[in-house]
Amino acid sequence: MTALFNIRMHHSLDAAQISEAAVHFAKLFKIEPEKAEQLLHKAPVVIRKGASEEMAGKIGTALQKLGITISLEPVADAAATAAAPAPVAAPEATPEAEQSAGHAVNDGGTVVSPPDHPGYPFRIEGRPDFSFLTVMVPGEQMLKVEASAMATMDTNVEMKTKMRGGLSRLLTGESIFINEFHARGGAGEVGVAPGAPGDMGHVYLDGNVIYLQNSAFVACGPKVEIETKWQGLTKGFFSGESLFLIRAVGQGDLWFNTYGAMIEIDVDGEYVVDTGNIVAFTEGLEYKVSKVGGYKSLFFSGEGFVCRFSGKGKVWIQTRGVQALLTWVHPFRPVKKRG
Amino acid sequence: MDITLLHRPGNTAARLTLAAGETCTAEAGAMIAMSGNMDIETTTHQKGKGGLLKAMKRMLGGESLFLNHFTPKDGEGDLILGTTLAGDMMTFNLDNESLIVQGGSFLCCEHGIDVDMGWQGFKSIVSGESIFWLNLKGKGQVVLSSFGAIYPVEVDGEYIVDTGHIVAFNETLDFTITKAGSSWLHSFLGGEGLVCKFRGKGTVWCQSHNPVSFGWALSSGLKARKA
Numbered sequence: 090m091t092a093l094f095n096i097r098m099h100h101s102l103d104a105a106q107i108s109e110a111a112v113h114f115a116k117l118f119k120i121e122p123e124k125a126e127q128l129l130h131k132a133p134v135v136i137r138k139g140a141s142e143e144m145a146g147k148i149g150t151a152l153q154k155l156g157i158t159i160s161l162e163p164v165a166d167a168a169a170t171a172a173a174p175a176p177v178a179a180p181e182a183t184p185e186a187e188q189s190a191g192h193a194v195n196d197g198g199t200v201v202s203p204p205d206h207p208g209y210p211f212r213i214e215g216r217p218d219f220s221f222l223t224v225m226v227p228g229e230q231m232l233k234v235e236a237s238a239m240a241t242m243d244t245n246v247e248m249k250t251k252m253r254g255g256l257s258r259l260l261t262g263e264s265i266f267i268n269e270f271h272a273r274g275g276a277g278e279v280g281v282a283p284g285a286p287g288d289m290g291h292v293y294l295d296g297n298v299i300y301l302q303n304s305a306f307v308a309c310g311p312k313v314e315i316e317t318k319w320q321g322l323t324k325g326f327f328s329g330e331s332l333f334l335i336r337a338v339g340q341g342d343l344w345f346n347t348y349g350a351m352i353e354i355d356v357d358g359e360y361v362v363d364t365g366n367i368v369a370f371t372e373g374l375e376y377k378v379s380k381v382g383g384y385k386s387l388f389f390s391g392e393g394f395v396c397r398f399s400g401k402g403k404v405w406i407q408t409r410g411v412q413a414l415l416t417w418v419h420p421f422r423p424v425k426k427r428g
Numbered sequence: 429m430d431i432t433l434l435h436r437p438g439n440t441a442a443r444l445t446l447a448a449g450e451t452c453t454a455e456a457g458a459m460i461a462m463s464g465n466m467d468i469e470t471t472t473h474q475k476g477k478g479g480l481l482k483a484m485k486r487m488l489g490g491e492s493l494f495l496n497h498f499t500p501k502d503g504e505g506d507l508i509l510g511t512t513l514a515g516d517m518m519t520f521n522l523d524n525e526s527l528i529v530q531g532g533s534f535l536c537c538e539h540g541i542d543v544d545m546g547w548q549g550f551k552s553i554v555s556g557e558s559i560f561w562l563n564l565k566g567k568g569q570v571v572l573s574s575f576g577a578i579y580p581v582e583v584d585g586e587y588i589v590d591t592g593h594i595v596a597f598n599e600t601l602d603f604t605i606t607k608a609g610s611s612w613l614h615s616f617l618g619g620e621g622l623v624c625k626f627r628g629k630g631t632v633w634c635q636s637h638n639p640v641s642f643g644w645a646l647s648s649g650l651k652a653r654k655a
Contacts, residue, residue: 121432218438218514286514287439350435352443352461352508359464366460366510381459381468397464406461406508408434408441413457413512418650421643425652 310341349409538568
């Protein structure tokens with residue numbers, strides 16, 4: 090087996106130079122320019138895990154032209170090696186660039202929590218179509234998981250069912266129970282498979298608040314509170330989704346899933362999202378549910394009501410909708426016999 | 429219009445960047461998200477073209493009547509489009525030619541393209557499977573979607589494709605609707621029903637899965653509806 094390295098990038102570019110470099114960086118790694126810019130601002134950051142020396146050399150030469158240097162860190166940790174993707178010939182062939190928060194910037198890669206990740210070590214495999222989350226719960230610690238989402242676990246992990254968020258959680262159409270997985274006498278692994286096939290997102294909460302669409306919750310750390318929030322009658326009713334949102338607040342990991350692939354949008358100003366495609370959004374964004382255009386569009390555009398976000402923050406959206414699939418399936422339902 | 433296909437091939441979405449004044453015509457219901465400055469207009473025909481007659485023609489065909497037109501109000505606009513079913517997408521550059529597209533596979537096109545909904549080449553025999561066809565004509569970019577993967581088949585001579593698996597094909601191809609087997613009985617018992625026999629030189633784009641078959645596969649497990 091050849092030696093593998095994590096590649097960390099460093100630079101001393103100012104903001105203007107970063108925006109310029111981001112364009113080339115984005116092209117090189119086949120990611121969106123905004124992502125590239127965010128990544129560059131986060132440097133020094135690990136951009137590639139488990140790369141071979143040859144590959145590292147290629148990335149290094151390519152980045153040098155942009156005024157970015159790299160350093161190599163030998164991979165010691167078994168999890169990172171296991172997650173190493175098949176070697177690709179050139180850096181142009183979509184390396185997995187990762188942000189320090191643990192998000193893979195582009196498709197198809199396994200997301201592995203970085204060594205300096207403040208929460209539980211985890212990995213998300215099978216992205217973006219069939220994500221599966223594996224969390225290593227440290228000894229005597231606990232992980233909260235959506236009811237019935239656990240797929241595998243170590244034998245030293247003990248499950249307790251807790252009622253969460255009170256009765257209102259029942260009204261969200263979700264189970265009112267959340268399962269707590271306690272690792273007894275040492276670390277234990279828990280594998281979590283969400284109900285719908287799709288991508289999975291991870292956020293490390295540090296006192297901030299994230300709102301989730303009611304079926305998006307997957308798992309969270311022990312210090313994250315999951316509450317049900319009344320959206321207000323007009324917002325909830327017209328959104329066609331649910332009268333409630335899930336409000337996640339506290340400190341620790343939060344994982345959420347989508348049906349279909351996930352797109353992260355940085356909102357600065359206004360952005361419109363179909364109500365069926367909202368997955369999560371950060372607190373501080375104002376949103377209102379409104380019709381998409383004129384009255385003709387309301388009835389015939391097939392879009393109906395949309396959610397108009399304003400302010401500054403992040404919105405995660407999914408590329409498919411469960412409700413839309415149900416509508417599509419409807420004509421195939423057998424017809425009830427009379428009498 | 430700048431097109432990026434995201435998250436191919438399983439759950440593809442198309443991200444379009446429209447310059448000021450550019451208009452994109454999309455299938456009704458395809459919008460996932462868009463920037464706040466996007467104007468949407470819903471019509472029964474291509475904006476500024478065709479008119480009532482075309483709309484009537486489509487209504488008689490029993491097709492979805494509406495198209496959405498997106499135009500950014502000031503400056504650039506962003507638009508993300510998706511489909512209901514899982515699958516891939518492809519872009520196609522029309523250069524004053526004609527492409528026949530299966531109705532459910534049309535996602536969006538540039539304003540310069542004329543969307544003719546009245547194309548009746550396959551006649552009513554195929555509409556029985558609730559498939560309708562669009563004839564896209566003109567110059568510009570088109571985005572097509574599929575259920576499952578898309579693969580092109582270069583036809584030179586003859587080729588047979590199940591009608592439920594056709595995404596699009598060049599108008600240069602001749603076609604006949606025929607039975608799959610040697611006898612009608614075998615064709616229907618074999619579940620193949622009607623197939624399309626292409627003749628000539630051109631490309632047919634096929635999708636790996638047939639949406640109607642998927643629907644019927646789910647059918648027995650679904651709760652009965654009232655009517």
